[in-house]
Amino acid sequence: MEVMRIAISGTQRGKLISAGYTSLSSLSSISPSLLARDLNISEVEALEILKAASHSSRKDNAGGSHAVLNGAQNAWEMLHGDSCTRITTSSADVDDILGGGISCKEVTEIGGVPGIGKTQFGIQLAINVQIPVDFGGLGGKAIYVDACLDTEGSFIVERALQIAEGCIDVMGEDDYFRQRDIRAVREKLLPEVFLANIFYFRICSYTELIAMINHLDEWVSKHKDVKVVVIDSLTFYFRQDFEDMALRTRILGEMALKLMKLAHKFNLAVVILNQAATKYTEGSCQLTLALGDSWSHASTNRIILYWKGDERCAYVDKSPSLPSASAPYSITAKGIRNSSKNCKRLKIL
Structure with a gap:
């Protein structure tokens, strides 16, 4: 975290982090007043903090402007570089509109009305990222950040066990698995192994969430087999705890930038779950996601989950590479699957 390098007191650092100032760039253009x-301090103290930040920034840039230009790529290299890896949702129809699944190196936001299955998608992805490479998976691990206001959180380990068992059942039906004795793979295909590969973090305030995201880079660098980070969800604390919308926008912007950098640096998928909101445009209402228009640009892909009659549907609302499209899906006892007439509004646990 860049503010940790500024020569100021620990109390001042804590105030900066709580107010969303976690990088030197976030302090570069702000006035002392x-x-x-924002920090509830005097202007004299604010000026001293800005001077210390400016000094730290000058030290970082002492190597000269050439450092900024390192690592350039041409467009051909970008097109034919590392192929985009994806995590299946376990619904072939949903995977189809997503170009094969949830993309790594990108931030994907999934949101919708209560009970539509947002958390189910989050848990499903935390399980599916572990599918071995022999079965077309990534063989990775997952981080699940539970930032729900509910007393027990949104992550239900018994539900994760059901989904893990369902994932193993599907792999057990694979011809490659049935025709060969793959002992090394079989030893990994145990529900307890899947659950052990999900790193769970419980978050109880927006300051904890900021600190968590600020330290993810360091944590993932020590656990490089992590291939998906699920945040369930940003919405609760940033809808409840803020009266200063400018402050909220700045904090969310900083967090979004860090998550995008994390996804690209470690070639992993960041999945943010969000709540639905209603947007009024020209006299009509439209289903959208919470946290406002500025937040809508924070993710690479945005998927809205909604009801169409009695059927659940996923809609690609925003993507730089995918056309807008929708696909039905079901939530079964074993997880997310293609839509089925007898799986509508199934109550899980």
């Missing part, structure tokens, strides 16, 4: 207001 505005910083003083």
